[in-house]
Amino acid sequence: MGKVSVVPFGPQHPVLPEPIHLDLVLEDEKVIEAVPSIGFVHRGLESLIVKKDYNEMVYVAERTCGICSFGHGMGYVEAVEKIMNVEIPARARYLRTIWMELSRMHSHLLWLGLLADAFGYESLFYHCWRIREQVLDMIEESTGGRVIFSVNKVGGVMKDIDAQMLGRFVEKLGDVEEQICAIRKNFLGDRTVQMRLCGVGVLTKKQAHDLGCAGPFGRASGIATDMRIRGYGAYADLDFEPIIRTDGDSYARCACRIDELLQSIDLIRQAAAKIPAGDLSVPVKGNPDGEYFMRIEQPRGEAVYYVKGSGKPYLNRLRIRTPTFANLAGLCETLKGADYADVPILVLTIDPCISCTER
Amino acid sequence: MSTILNFTGTLLKNLVSKPVTKNYPEEPAVYPERSRGHIVIDVDQCISCGLCVRSCPPRCIKVDKNEGTWTINRFDCIACGYCASKCPKKCLSLVPGYQKPGRSKAAVTYKKSAEVMEAERKRAEEMAQRKAAAVKAAREKKAAAQTGGQAAGAAAQVQAAQAQAAAPVKAPSENQ
Numbered sequence: 001m002g003k004v005s006v007v008p009f010g011p012q013h014p015v016l017p018e019p020i021h022l023d024l025v026l027e028d029e030k031v032i033e034a035v036p037s038i039g040f041v042h043r044g045l046e047s048l049i050v051k052k053d054y055n056e057m058v059y060v061a062e063r064t065c066g067i068c069s070f071g072h073g074m075g076y077v078e079a080v081e082k083i084m085n086v087e088i089p090a091r092a093r094y095l096r097t098i099w100m101e102l103s104r105m106h107s108h109l110l111w112l113g114l115l116a117d118a119f120g121y122e123s124l125f126y127h128c129w130r131i132r133e134q135v136l137d138m139i140e141e142s143t144g145g146r147v148i149f150s151v152n153k154v155g156g157v158m159k160d161i162d163a164q165m166l167g168r169f170v171e172k173l174g175d176v177e178e179q180i181c182a183i184r185k186n187f188l189g190d191r192t193v194q195m196r197l198c199g200v201g202v203l204t205k206k207q208a209h210d211l212g213c214a215g216p217f218g219r220a221s222g223i224a225t226d227m228r229i230r231g232y233g234a235y236a237d238l239d240f241e242p243i244i245r246t247d248g249d250s251y252a253r254c255a256c257r258i259d260e261l262l263q264s265i266d267l268i269r270q271a272a273a274k275i276p277a278g279d280l281s282v283p284v285k286g287n288p289d290g291e292y293f294m295r296i297e298q299p300r301g302e303a304v305y306y307v308k309g310s311g312k313p314y315l316n317r318l319r320i321r322t323p324t325f326a327n328l329a330g331l332c333e334t335l336k337g338a339d340y341a342d343v344p345i346l347v348l349t350i351d352p353c354i355s356c357t358e359r
Numbered sequence: 360m361s362t363i364l365n366f367t368g369t370l371l372k373n374l375v376s377k378p379v380t381k382n383y384p385e386e387p388a389v390y391p392e393r394s395r396g397h398i399v400i401d402v403d404q405c406i407s408c409g410l411c412v413r414s415c416p417p418r419c420i421k422v423d424k425n426e427g428t429w430t431i432n433r434f435d436c437i438a439c440g441y442c443a444s445k446c447p448k449k450c451l452s453l454v455p456g457y458q459k460p461g462r463s464k465a466a467v468t469y470k471k472s473a474e475v476m477e478a479e480r481k482r483a484e485e486m487a488q489r490k491a492a493a494v495k496a497a498r499e500k501k502a503a504a505q506t507g508g509q510a511a512g513a514a515a516q517v518q519a520a521q522a523q524a525a526a527p528v529k530a531p532s533e534n535q
């Protein structure tokens with residue numbers, strides 16, 4: 001048995017875009033335990049709910065995260081709409097779905113780039129972000145912001161994507177799809193990539209289930225958890241199956257996310273073909289009275305929004321549970337027994353978003 | 360089935376194609392029409408109602424009715440556009456073009472033009488006069504009714520007169 005030593009990892013680390021700190025207990029080159037600590041970027045967003053009225057809060061909720069911001073805004077407004085029994089127009093539901101999928105694409109492409117960077121494939125990293133830029137351009141053109149969309153409001157959406165713009169997007173997504181298929185080969189077919197990812201950080205289905213893993217991290221271990229199946233937004237009208245892999249290693253997580261990119265393009269195509277004409281929003285009167293638990297599928301997994309109001313413009317409580325929070329336990333499990341050199345990749349494979357975990 | 364060097368094709372293509380990045384700032388950035396860059400105000404249209412102040416999530420707007428000014432701290436503004444959607448006169452709008460960086464979080468103040476201020480002052484004076492006249496008329500009516508001894512009918516009249524007086528009083532405060 002070798003000597004046991006503790007190596008601190010993060011909160012500032014070259015491969016980590018996010019501030020998480022791990023105490024890695026090492027025995028020679030093997031990690032025997034990882035002790036996480038978070039709390040470096042807590043912003044107290046949830047407590048703002050008592051100071052901002054429920055309409056203003058949409059903009060605060062959106063700023064929970066810089067990558068999956070649209071989903072946070074959407075989860076929050078849908079929860080408020082459910083409390084107030086507001087039925088939003090079908091067009092607004094479709095638009096939200098399209099934006100949600102664009103947001104998933106830009107998040108997954110960002111992650112793929114970071115993963116390529118983590119295993120030392122810099123040119124692939126730049127290439128992924130180059131593809132992502134086209135998605136960002138579409139988002140900017142339709143919403144006016146590149147990462148913060150600010151198009152949701154209680155009762156619907158504020159901006160439209162007209163038929164012409166939508167047609168252009170679908171056409172452009174055809175291009176993007178080709179490029180994604182090309183990098184799919186680079187990621188999944190390349191031997192150097194396989195050597196870094198295959199069999200690294202295996203999490204069995206049972207472990208993933210017991211630890212409550214969410215999103216692509218859980219799906220790569222064979223758990224069919226995808227909140228879109230619940231049919232919020234326009235997902236009920238669209239045809240799709242959760243993408244599942246059973247190997248549970250880093251390679252499976254990467255494959256899951258790449259396939260989800262193609263799935264998102266398909267979903268946008270379906271939505272663009274089915275989107276009905278009509279209003280963008282309905283007028284909303286009164287204040288929310290009651291509580292609701294909204295579950296949506298963010299790029300990183302299931303996010304939960306609990307909203308409680310008591311008939312006043314200022315709500316009583318907002319609670320956001322982000323997918324990374326659920327996946328931290330799984331991460332620590334995969335780190336056990338891993339090589340020290342694989343730690344950066346393993347941390348990345350859960351697609352950590354610590355800032356939104358801490359809200 | 361694994362290969363090596365399957366990125367080479369893409370790499371070679373990237374080597375000979377034009378860069379995707381722009382030579383900013385020599386080549387200016389192009390923003391789409393909807394880009395939420397910064398808030399502009401048509402200050403002469405503003406009626407200093409303060410709705411934008413109360414709706415702004417980071418509270419970065421200040422309005423001074425007496426001075427006729429509208430102040431925004433652009434470094435605190437998150438370009439959400441909520442103020443623009445709330446403004447009753449639609450004098451706020453979000454336009455492309457981001458805030459330039461600066462050394463301090465300086466606020467910018469917009470002041471209404473002298474003519475608009477003067478016109479507003481005149482309107483306010485007129486309103487005040489009308490209000491005074493209405494109050495006076497109501498008081499006279501009340502006095503007349505009391506001397507007449509018809510208490511019940513007079514009370515109704517006074518109420519009607521007061522309601523009349525109250526209406527124009529409320530309007531200017533909303534309109535300014």
Ligand code: SF4
Nearest residue numbers: 405406408409411446
């Ligand atoms: S809401 Fe519009 S009219 Fe009212 S103070 Fe603000 S800018 Fe002026």
Ligand code: SF4
Nearest residue numbers: 415436437439440442
């Ligand atoms: S855009 Fe948003 S943050 Fe900026 S002044 Fe208007 S309400 Fe405030």
